[in-house]
Amino acid sequence: MSEPTQTDARRIAEEARERVRFEEEALDLSDQVFRVARHLVGSREEAEDLMQETYARAFRSWRSFTPGTNLRAWLLRILTNLNIDRGRRQQRTPQTTSIDEHPDYYLYNKIEEAEGRPLDEERVIEKLSQGSIVDALAHVPHDFRDVLVLVDIGEFSYADTAQILDIPIGTVMSRLHRARRILKGELAEEVAT
Amino acid sequence: MQPYLDRTLDDTQVREAEAHLDGCSYCRSRYRFEVSLRRYVRTAAAEQMPVELKAKLSALRTPLQ
Numbered sequence: 001m002s003e004p005t006q007t008d009a010r011r012i013a014e015e016a017r018e019r020v021r022f023e024e025e026a027l028d029l030s031d032q033v034f035r036v037a038r039h040l041v042g043s044r045e046e047a048e049d050l051m052q053e054t055y056a057r058a059f060r061s062w063r064s065f066t067p068g069t070n071l072r073a074w075l076l077r078i079l080t081n082l083n084i085d086r087g088r089r090q091q092r093t094p095q096t097t098s099i100d101e102h103p104d105y106y107l108y109n110k111i112e113e114a115e116g117r118p119l120d121e122e123r124v125i126e127k128l129s130q131g132s133i134v135d136a137l138a139h140v141p142h143d144f145r146d147v148l149v150l151v152d153i154g155e156f157s158y159a160d161t162a163q164i165l166d167i168p169i170g171t172v173m174s175r176l177h178r179a180r181r182i183l184k185g186e187l188a189e190e191v192a193t
Numbered sequence: 194m195q196p197y198l199d200r201t202l203d204d205t206q207v208r209e210a211e212a213h214l215d216g217c218s219y220c221r222s223r224y225r226f227e228v229s230l231r232r233y234v235r236t237a238a239a240e241q242m243p244v245e246l247k248a249k250l251s252a253l254r255t256p257l258q
Contacts, residue, residue, distance in 0.1 A: 030246075035238070
């Protein structure tokens, strides 16, 4: 009886070490996860709740994570699923009936027009305040914003984003394209007013 | 332009895009604008995680037996 018990003890100790390692790695990534989470929901409070739910779930189901794969993507997969489960579709974001979409260079042209002369790019950007970017992001409808936030703020690849949101890569690309146009349209409104 | 910015083109397409950008100041200035805008969105949107939240997340860890 003593042999199996020792083996068991070793196995348990090894598993505990793996779990600790997993938890530490997950916590090390929490700043980066938060940065994305913050813009997937409407407020800082919601983002904080969602982070806690995500980490509670992650720590419970750590065994289903495959070591050596992308832990940050795994955590965001949990987070986006929880966010959808929370019935975010009923939340905030005035879902405009028609989405303003403009050609790719709309924002650039609009700013140039407002200035009445050709612009250098850095100056154009200076015209946009930090708050206006955050507001504009919040006005991009959910499905498009998720993709934009994961790719542009989270710096995930199209493939990782597709996996996180469980949508085809072609959908990631088309939503991203539209999301950027919508965002730029929102920013152009700001500049024009 | 977008696939070039997202680095999703293959080598041949990248060369074509770069050759075009080299010769077209209209696209080049808009390209630089897009690059700056993306960088700006990333920085403007960066919000620090509150320290209290980090502590709360740590508290969710499995207690050691």
